[in-house]
Amino acid sequence: MQLGWCLLLYGPLAFAQQDQPASSPSDAPDPDTGNSSVAASKSSSLPNLTPDANGALSQEQMRELTRVVAQNYRDNYKKERDYTYIDREVTNKLDGKGQIKSTETKTYEVMKLYGEPVARLIQKDDKPLNEKDAAKEEERIQKLAEKRKNESEEEQKKRLGEKEKARQKGREFVSEVADAYNFHLVGSEILNGRDTWVIDGEPRPDFHAHLKEAEVLSKFHGRLWIDKSEMQLAKMDIEAIDTASFGWVLVRLHKGTRVVYEQTRVNDEVWLPQHYEAKVDARIALFKSDNEQDAGTFRDYKKFRTSAKIVGMGEVTDEK
Numbered sequence: 001m002q003l004g005w006c007l008l009l010y011g012p013l014a015f016a017q018q019d020q021p022a023s024s025p026s027d028a029p030d031p032d033t034g035n036s037s038v039a040a041s042k043s044s045s046l047p048n049l050t051p052d053a054n055g056a057l058s059q060e061q062m063r064e065l066t067r068v069v070a071q072n073y074r075d076n077y078k079k080e081r082d083y084t085y086i087d088r089e090v091t092n093k094l095d096g097k098g099q100i101k102s103t104e105t106k107t108y109e110v111m112k113l114y115g116e117p118v119a120r121l122i123q124k125d126d127k128p129l130n131e132k133d134a135a136k137e138e139e140r141i142q143k144l145a146e147k148r149k150n151e152s153e154e155e156q157k158k159r160l161g162e163k164e165k166a167r168q169k170g171r172e173f174v175s176e177v178a179d180a181y182n183f184h185l186v187g188s189e190i191l192n193g194r195d196t197w198v199i200d201g202e203p204r205p206d207f208h209a210h211l212k213e214a215e216v217l218s219k220f221h222g223r224l225w226i227d228k229s230e231m232q233l234a235k236m237d238i239e240a241i242d243t244a245s246f247g248w249v250l251v252r253l254h255k256g257t258r259v260v261y262e263q264t265r266v267n268d269e270v271w272l273p274q275h276y277e278a279k280v281d282a283r284i285a286l287f288k289s290d291n292e293q294d295a296g297t298f299r300d301y302k303k304f305r306t307s308a309k310i311v312g313m314g315e316v317t318d319e320k
Helices: 003-017 036-042 059-080 131-149 153-174 212-219
Strands: 083-094 100-113 116-124 181-191 194-203 220-227 233-240 244-246 251-253 258-266 270-284 288-303 309-312 315-317
Touching: 059 181, 059 270, 083 270, 100 131, 116 131, 153 212, 181 220, 194 212, 194 233, 212 220, 212 244
Parallel strands: none
Antiparallel strands: 083 100, 083 288, 100 116, 181 194, 194 220, 220 233, 233 258, 244 251, 251 270, 258 270, 270 288, 309 315
């Protein structure tokens, strides 16, 4: 995944990654039918998404929705870690007129290495790696395996501490999402054969961020698709409506930068990435411009136990 759109995804994905217990909302009228018995039969955990007369959702309703989706994300992530898959990424570099000047395709095999995902490059431009590149990639993977295998208790504690720090930053960020936008319940839509709520979000002009990183929220608007029965983020479509700056290296995402991201239900038990598209117009510091179109597809999901580990090039064992 490219730098620009990874930064752009940080905010909306934080919406789903908040690490808080789910609330216990009461049964509510279904926003489409107004029939409370229908809503109750769907799930007692559904948040109240009944909009006002103008179709708007209150901040409290969105906070409630955030908590429910967040808890479901946590439960889903525990299952997601047990899957390996193939990730194919296409990068089109654009010229000043928006025309494609070069295309690069990379395909990765994403596996578990001592309990954590690792992406191994297996193809370039839809062709297997040559002998030299394959050996180099194998060496990289084996070095990482050795590092994990020989990690001291202190090193592991530090690594896990850094991850917890990032999660805490995400929790602080997401606490501001519900306050940053005016939300509108557009209605329902069948997506990949599943019924979803469609919710638009526009920046609130009176929003004042408490967290510095959350200031960028006012630079984006977008649409979310929330699966009704599973309460999972099924899709999002977000766009920069003004130049947004990130981090100390001063990455600037220009107006018009857009990301579409979709998830799908696999094995009737877990939600996993399916597809993304991104049009990124960015500048890193004052030196490098990055104008490109990215796309990625995820396939061949296979379930392994978290104890599965790489033992050699192309060899994966499932310790059952």
